[in-house]
Amino acid sequence: PHVAAARYGKDNVRVCKVHRDPSTNTQTVTEMTVCCLLEGDISTSYTRADNSVVVATDSIKNTIYILAKQHPVTPPELFASTVASHFIERYAHIHAAHVRVVTHRWTRMNIDGKPHPHSFLRDGEEKRTVEAVARRDAGISVASSIQGLTVLKSTGSAFHGFVRDEFTTLPETWDRILSTDVDATWKWSTFANLKAVQASVPKFDKAWESARDITLKLFAEDDSASVQATMYKMCEQILAAVPDVDSVVYSLPNKHYFELDLSWHKGLKNTGKDAEVYVPQSSPNGLIKCEVSRS
Numbered sequence: 001p002h003v004a005a006a007r008y009g010k011d012n013v014r015v016c017k018v019h020r021d022p023s024t025n026t027q028t029v030t031e032m033t034v035c036c037l038l039e040g041d042i043s044t045s046y047t048r049a050d051n052s053v054v055v056a057t058d059s060i061k062n063t064i065y066i067l068a069k070q071h072p073v074t075p076p077e078l079f080a081s082t083v084a085s086h087f088i089e090r091y092a093h094i095h096a097a098h099v100r101v102v103t104h105r106w107t108r109m110n111i112d113g114k115p116h117p118h119s120f121l122r123d124g125e126e127k128r129t130v131e132a133v134a135r136r137d138a139g140i141s142v143a144s145s146i147q148g149l150t151v152l153k154s155t156g157s158a159f160h161g162f163v164r165d166e167f168t169t170l171p172e173t174w175d176r177i178l179s180t181d182v183d184a185t186w187k188w189s190t191f192a193n194l195k196a197v198q199a200s201v202p203k204f205d206k207a208w209e210s211a212r213d214i215t216l217k218l219f220a221e222d223d224s225a226s227v228q229a230t231m232y233k234m235c236e237q238i239l240a241a242v243p244d245v246d247s248v249v250y251s252l253p254n255k256h257y258f259e260l261d262l263s264w265h266k267g268l269k270n271t272g273k274d275a276e277v278y279v280p281q282s283s284p285n286g287l288i289k290c291e292v293s294r295s
């Protein structure tokens with residue numbers, strides 16, 4: 001037997017960085033959870049108990065804090081690339097570094113109609129996530145995501161015309177509740193090196209805002225024929241809005257809200273056009289995935 005693949009490192013490294021701007025007496029908070037896994041000439045640490053090739057995961061954790069102190073932590077695309085590049089540059093026997101940065105929401109409070117200088121709120125568990133992979137002599141691949149953005153629309157969603165056979169019980173509908181947790185990823189064209197990522201810094205926040213706005217606008221306005229049809233439109237519009245992105249990936253659970261027949265109670269009408277009271281389903285859920293590439 002031989003080691004077919006291996007990577008190791010530290011997961012769930014929680015980082016909070018406070019930026020203080022004395023000129024405006026305003027402070028900004030960035031909180032993230034980092035995972036950093038290394039690949040390279042490390043097989044002997046598995047096969048021969050050879051620890052001489054192991055950069056301890058504790059040292060990886062220390063490095064993440066030091067780099068957070070010495071370098072910008074925003075946009076997350078830059079920080080993830082900074083961390084990944086560090087390990088390739090510093091250790092000749094490490095050939096790839098996989099870094100995931102999950103950023104949490106700390107939205108500045110508006111107090112009496114004014115942005116507060118140093119107070120923030122967690123307005124949702126939605127995450128902005130980045131995965132950067134730096135490979136020796138092969139540049140840096142960066143994928144940006146929105147995850148856990150939970151949305152619901154109470155109409156404007158239909159699902160009919162699907163396969164009807166001896167396995168089918170689902171009634172067709174022209175008007176249903178649609179709810180999902182958005183998981184959207186846009187994959188950037190490979191960056192040659194960290195300098196190339198730094199040169200693209202102005203594009204990352206704009207791309208995230210575009211992807212988020214496109215997702216919410218289409219979710220709200222599309223007269224949805226299915227999750228599939230609506231998510232494809234989201235992919236198309238993100239590709240059109242962000243030229244440096246090669247492909248877009250969506251993974252959307254269909255979080256069902258079932259109609260409830262109450263007619264057994266004195267003929268109470270609560271289905272179809274009379275539906276008002278629904279039963280939210282925890283499980284099972286539909287799960288609809290797609291990747292749409294530019295060419």
Ligand SMILES: O=c1[nH]c(=O)c2nn[nH]c2[nH]1
Nearest residue numbers: 159225226227228254286
């Ligand atoms: O939007 C939907 N797509 C599907 O594939 C599906 N299957 N059941 N309900 C569904 N809704």
